[in-house]
Amino acid sequence: xxxTEQKHGEIIICALEGEIDINTSPELRKAFDGFTxxxxxxxxxxFSKVSYIDSSGLATLIELLQRLKKxxxxxxxxxxxxxxxxxxxxxxxxxxxxxFDTHEDAIKDF
Amino acid sequence: xxxxxxxxxxxxxxxxxxxxxxxxxxxLGPLDLDGDTLFAIRLSVEEALTNAIKHGNKMDVTKKVFxxxxxxxxxxxxxVVDEGEGFDYxxxxxxxxxxxxxxxxxxxxxxxxxxxxxxxxxxxxxxxKMIKYVx
Numbered sequence: 292x293x294x295t296e297q298k299h300g301e302i303i304i305c306a307l308e309g310e311i312d313i314n315t316s317p318e319l320r321k322a323f324d325g326f327t328x329x330x331x332x333x334x335x336x337x338f339s340k341v342s343y344i345d346s347s348g349l350a351t352l353i354e355l356l357q358r359l360k361k362x363x364x365x366x367x368x369x370x371x372x373x374x375x376x377x378x379x380x381x382x383x384x385x386x387x388x389x390x391f392d393t394h395e396d397a398i399k400d401f
Numbered sequence: 402x403x404x405x406x407x408x409x410x411x412x413x414x415x416x417x418x419x420x421x422x423x424x425x426x427x428x429l430g431p432l433d434l435d436g437d438t439l440f441a442i443r444l445s446v447e448e449a450l451t452n453a454i455k456h457g458n459k460m461d462v463t464k465k466v467f468x469x470x471x472x473x474x475x476x477x478x479x480x481v482v483d484e485g486e487g488f489d490y491x492x493x494x495x496x497x498x499x500x501x502x503x504x505x506x507x508x509x510x511x512x513x514x515x516x517x518x519x520x521x522x523x524x525x526x527x528x529x530k531m532i533k534y535v536x
Contacts, residue, residue, distance in 0.1 A: 312419040313451055343440070345447055346512060350505035357503065374440050381515045382508055383497040 293340075294322045302333040302401060304394050308340035311348030319348070323355045332364035335397040339370035344378050356388065365389075367397035402431035409468040411450065415460075418450045425470065432472055434535060441516035442477055442533055448509035449481040449529055457483030457527065477533045487525030 292315040293308035303326065311319060326334060336352070356366050369391045371379065379385040391397040405428065413421060422443055434442070450466060458464035464484040471478040494501055496508045514520050519532040 310419070312447065314416045314419045317416075343443070345444060345451075346506075346508040347451070349508060353503060353505050374437070378444070378512070381512065383502060387502050 292318055294319065299398055302335060302398055303331050304335045304337055304398070306337040306340065306394075310343035311341060311351070312343065312345045313347040316347040316351045320351050320354065323351065323358075326355070327358050330362065332359065332362060333401055334359065334364070335367045335369055335394050337369050337394045338372070338375055339394075341375055342372065344375050349378070349382065349384060352388070353384075365401065367391055367400060369394040369397040403473065405429060405432060405470065405472040407470055409470075411454075411466040411468060412462065412464075413454075415451050415454050418447050418454070422446050422450070425468075429470075429472055429477070432474060432477075432535075434477070438477075438533060438535055442479070445513040445517050445531055445533070446479060446481075448513050449479070449531070452509050453481050453483035453485075453529075456488065457485035459485060461485075473535075475535055477535065478530065479532075480528060480530045482524075482528045485527060487527045490522045490526045 292310065295306045297304045297306065305322070309315060359366050367389050370393055371390060376385070376390070379388065379390065389400070391400065407428065409425070411421065425446070426439060426443055446468070450468065453466040454460065458466065467482040469480040490510070493510055494507065496502070496504065496511050501507065513531060517531040518534045521530045522528065523530065
C-alpha cells in the first residue's frame with residue numbers, strides 16, 4: 292500500500308494506493324497514528340486508487356474517525372470506486388462517514 | 402476447465418490471508434468469473450478465513466483451517482472449517498444498528514451474508530458453507 296500526504300492549508304489530503312486488507316491495515320493505522328501525534332484535525336482520505344477494502348480496513352477508518360472526534364477534528368472520504376463504496380453502503384458506514392465524489396469537494400466542505 | 406474442486410489446509414497468520422486468497426482466485430481464472438463475483442468471493446473468503454483463524458482457532462498455531470472450493474460456470478461453493486469451539490451464529494448483532502455503527506469489529510459475517518447468495522453454518526459454527534451463483 293502506498294500512502295501519500297499532501298498539505299492544503301490546515302487540511303491533510305491522504306491519498307491511498309492499493310488494497311486495504313488485514314495485511315495492509317496495520318500500515319495504514321501507523322500512518323493515522325502519525326496524524327494523531329501531529330494533532331492534525333482535518334483529514335481527507337482519497338480512495339481514488341483503492342481497489343479493495345475489508346472489515347479490518349473499515350475498522351481502521353472508524354478508529355481514526357473516533358480519535359478525530361475526540362479532539363474536535365473532521366474526517367472526509369473521497370473518490371471511492373463503486374466496489375469500495377458498496378462495502379460502505381452495505382455496512383451502512385456511508386451514514387457514519389462523510390463521503391464526497393472528489394477530494395476537491397471534500398476540501399470545500401471544511 | 403468446466404469445473405474446479407480443491408481442498409486447502411491452512412496454518413498461517415492472518416496477515417498472509419490476502420496473498421493466499423489471491424493465489425486461490427488465480428486458480429479460478431479459467432472459469433472467467435466477472436469482476437463483481439471475484440470481489441464478492443475474495444471478500445467473503447478473506448473474512449471467513451480471518452474469523453476461522455482469529456475467533457475459531459483463537460490464533461492457536463497448532464490448529465488448522467480447511468477450505469474447500471467447488472466451482473462451476475453456474476456457482477461457486479465454498480466451505481471453511483476450523484478446529485475451534487464454535488460460536489452461536491444466531492446471536493450476532495447486526496453491525497448496521499445505530500448503536501453498533503461505531504464498533505470496530507463484528508462486520509465479517511455480515512459482509513459475507515451480503516456478498517454471497519447463500520450462507521449456512523454447521524457443527525456449532527465450526528463449519529461455514531457459502532454459495533455465490535455466477536451471473
